[in-house]
Amino acid sequence: MSIPPVSFSNRSQRTAEAPISYLIALAKANPQLISFAAGLVDPMTLPAEEILVICQKLLKDPPTAREVLQYGTTVGSRTYRQAILDHLCRLEDKPPSAMSLNPDNIVLTTGSQQALYILADILIDPGDIVILEGPSYFVYAGALGSFGARLMTVPMDQDGMVVEEVDKLLHRLELRGLLPRVKAIYCQSYFQNPTGLTLGLSRRSRLVDIARKYSKTHRLLVIEDAAYRELRYEGQDLPSLKSFDPDNRFVISCYTFDKPFAAGLKTGYVILPTDVGSALIEQKGNHDFGSSHFCQAICHRALTEGHYDSHLKTVIDGYRKKRDVMLSAMKKHFPSNPQIGWTYPQGGLYSWVSMPRSMNTSRTGSFFEDCLKAGVLYVPGEYCFQPDEEGSIPQNHLRLCYAVTPTEQIEPGIRKLAEVVRSHLNRV
Amino acid sequence: MSIPPVSFSNRSQRTAEAPISYLIALAKANPQLISFAAGLVDPMTLPAEEILVICQKLLKDPPTAREVLQYGTTVGSRTYRQAILDHLCRLEDKPPSAMSLNPDNIVLTTGSQQALYILADILIDPGDIVILEGPSYFVYAGALGSFGARLMTVPMDQDGMVVEEVDKLLHRLELRGLLPRVKAIYCQSYFQNPTGLTLGLSRRSRLVDIARKYSKTHRLLVIEDAAYRELRYEGQDLPSLKSFDPDNRFVISCYTFDKPFAAGLKTGYVILPTDVGSALIEQKGNHDFGSSHFCQAICHRALTEGHYDSHLKTVIDGYRKKRDVMLSAMKKHFPSNPQIGWTYPQGGLYSWVSMPRSMNTSRTGSFFEDCLKAGVLYVPGEYCFQPDEEGSIPQNHLRLCYAVTPTEQIEPGIRKLAEVVRSHLNRV
Numbered sequence: 001m002s003i004p005p006v007s008f009s010n011r012s013q014r015t016a017e018a019p020i021s022y023l024i025a026l027a028k029a030n031p032q033l034i035s036f037a038a039g040l041v042d043p044m045t046l047p048a049e050e051i052l053v054i055c056q057k058l059l060k061d062p063p064t065a066r067e068v069l070q071y072g073t074t075v076g077s078r079t080y081r082q083a084i085l086d087h088l089c090r091l092e093d094k095p096p097s098a099m100s101l102n103p104d105n106i107v108l109t110t111g112s113q114q115a116l117y118i119l120a121d122i123l124i125d126p127g128d129i130v131i132l133e134g135p136s137y138f139v140y141a142g143a144l145g146s147f148g149a150r151l152m153t154v155p156m157d158q159d160g161m162v163v164e165e166v167d168k169l170l171h172r173l174e175l176r177g178l179l180p181r182v183k184a185i186y187c188q189s190y191f192q193n194p195t196g197l198t199l200g201l202s203r204r205s206r207l208v209d210i211a212r213k214y215s216k217t218h219r220l221l222v223i224e225d226a227a228y229r230e231l232r233y234e235g236q237d238l239p240s241l242k243s244f245d246p247d248n249r250f251v252i253s254c255y256t257f258d259k260p261f262a263a264g265l266k267t268g269y270v271i272l273p274t275d276v277g278s279a280l281i282e283q284k285g286n287h288d289f290g291s292s293h294f295c296q297a298i299c300h301r302a303l304t305e306g307h308y309d310s311h312l313k314t315v316i317d318g319y320r321k322k323r324d325v326m327l328s329a330m331k332k333h334f335p336s337n338p339q340i341g342w343t344y345p346q347g348g349l350y351s352w353v354s355m356p357r358s359m360n361t362s363r364t365g366s367f368f369e370d371c372l373k374a375g376v377l378y379v380p381g382e383y384c385f386q387p388d389e390e391g392s393i394p395q396n397h398l399r400l401c402y403a404v405t406p407t408e409q410i411e412p413g414i415r416k417l418a419e420v421v422r423s424h425l426n427r428v
Numbered sequence: 429m430s431i432p433p434v435s436f437s438n439r440s441q442r443t444a445e446a447p448i449s450y451l452i453a454l455a456k457a458n459p460q461l462i463s464f465a466a467g468l469v470d471p472m473t474l475p476a477e478e479i480l481v482i483c484q485k486l487l488k489d490p491p492t493a494r495e496v497l498q499y500g501t502t503v504g505s506r507t508y509r510q511a512i513l514d515h516l517c518r519l520e521d522k523p524p525s526a527m528s529l530n531p532d533n534i535v536l537t538t539g540s541q542q543a544l545y546i547l548a549d550i551l552i553d554p555g556d557i558v559i560l561e562g563p564s565y566f567v568y569a570g571a572l573g574s575f576g577a578r579l580m581t582v583p584m585d586q587d588g589m590v591v592e593e594v595d596k597l598l599h600r601l602e603l604r605g606l607l608p609r610v611k612a613i614y615c616q617s618y619f620q621n622p623t624g625l626t627l628g629l630s631r632r633s634r635l636v637d638i639a640r641k642y643s644k645t646h647r648l649l650v651i652e653d654a655a656y657r658e659l660r661y662e663g664q665d666l667p668s669l670k671s672f673d674p675d676n677r678f679v680i681s682c683y684t685f686d687k688p689f690a691a692g693l694k695t696g697y698v699i700l701p702t703d704v705g706s707a708l709i710e711q712k713g714n715h716d717f718g719s720s721h722f723c724q725a726i727c728h729r730a731l732t733e734g735h736y737d738s739h740l741k742t743v744i745d746g747y748r749k750k751r752d753v754m755l756s757a758m759k760k761h762f763p764s765n766p767q768i769g770w771t772y773p774q775g776g777l778y779s780w781v782s783m784p785r786s787m788n789t790s791r792t793g794s795f796f797e798d799c800l801k802a803g804v805l806y807v808p809g810e811y812c813f814q815p816d817e818e819g820s821i822p823q824n825h826l827r828l829c830y831a832v833t834p835t836e837q838i839e840p841g842i843r844k845l846a847e848v849v850r851s852h853l854n855r856v
Contacts, residue, residue, distance in 0.1 A: 007646035012550035048493030065476030069692035122440035218435035264497035
């Protein structure tokens, strides 16, 4: 008897396998490949000793052990959230009252990815519009797409998202009667994935003003993804988009302990307006009734007992060196050509490389194949764009992550990549 | 300037605060209340020492530490999933081939709740039908409702879900042309929440046969929630619904380490057909890119190094005693009345109490109020039912959880409850 197929939901049918999965599988199957693809964290910087000390403290005291091994609440412990708020206020150098924040405006999540996902879940119906940078974080673009969102992009320059283009786009959408469908502007405000670029200071207050200006029939929200904020290797920290929202009405900020501390704990948090927070907590109650309480307790101790700050210094030193090795290697090995360029990230995990438009870096192209043969892997830039009105996508970029590759492999990897670039330049 | 409201998605608008949240808040605000409401685990049985030993092993060895503190994959480590499959095969006393299972048919999740939620996510469009027991697990009913599912219930007796009623219901739905909308049958096959009842052996193969029989235009799936399976205090384990699905086509089984081991680790797993697994992993990639790898590694070690089995014995002994105290107290204190009865759970965390139909145990009724005044809290049975065709819901039941309440408070709590019962019986 033949067995009929499963009838999946519309949303499942809109969900594609994340393109990165293919690349991860490639890297796994070919361990000799030098991979600049995966956006993981550097395993050599993981805080094993610190977490061991914390686990011992948590588990050797019976009342504490009983608390941290029990279920937490969906929102997460208020004490942890207070510690996070204190941490945020230190970063902003502002009291919580200046942003109208209290611990109940913070929700703990499974990494920042879950916060981003549930925000889409509570905001997006099919056909709703989200504005984002082009290029942008492809995993979130995929998630938004699974909700049937229409993704509209604005360009970036060296100061990140060109926010005046957001204003113009919203104006055009308003003229077309589409403003009621615009739910959010998504912006990675620090060391963006994939470009490594940071939103300039003056653009920050301006972006929040734009959201306020177009909040006519409903509130237009800014989703600030600040996952990489604390991984700054030079220069001064900038105030977040959130800090320009004194009444806590327009900006939602997503953070994570994964990148600056320990990815295996998968603990993130989101800071958000009261009404959005209530909806997010209710939805998270359906999703999982709360993330791992034990992991949250570890992060809490790390924050309040100094492990987080001291470990962050180690992480930053490690990544800064790797970034410098990659930037020097690109300068040394990439052909000198006015059409070849790359970003200089002041933090985060990525540099974004642009090739001549004639060169096709897409996964199905010969450049990608030749890189594989040469033994080096990258993320094709095409994944990071949305099709324009003609349906076309730039195919001449590469996302390179310097964080996971062992330091001694970075220059050899860039050299291999440069050889492929050179051979393809000659063909053009 | 007035600030307009947020425009939430349809799904968010279908999501209500979980009724249990109100009860948890009540219990928290009144610590002197004896609460039989929360379905947590007994904090006194949490495996602090075992987890400390495991953390030390994981974190003192640098390569292991680097692995477990790094991101895992979305599906979870294959080695852990192999250990889970071995464990399942021991429970079933069958080789994996007898169920056509391999480790890739297992996905690790944030508790079993996340597995249940993502299953709804990939299966349910608004108007789709799910068949479940009446009464059933109210949190999942709420989650299904947020997807716009139509919930249709069949009655239970001492052997759990009356599966012949499922057959009849499907037959009626087929006659009405609604079969294409029926996506799944949800069944808690062991010590059901809220009744504590277990699906009888002969009904197990029969339920899978019914799903097969009505898989005409599409495959009708059985979602088996086996969260409480290993918390058996007497009698023999029964083969799971999954074990009656030799080709791994119709049954999805959800398990958790939360209840039998450590709730704070929030680690569950789901065993499922290959095609459903692929869709679930893709969707979980959007949700969170994988649950905490560290918590998964702890559960893995607990399984393979004997901590899980030995700890489970402790948990079972503890819960059995508490159950016995509650059952004896009910026998001793509840008025002898043919209309008052309660289930005898052979495992799990709950007993289900039925009162005369004239007595209203709902949250807004005077019985609930009088219990609060007397200092005892329960879950009103009304939360566990779906409205019938006339829109009415039975209001004469209580869910009592014996797991969390300290042993010495169980009898006093039941005595208080019995006094309220008696006073309300006199009023009737």
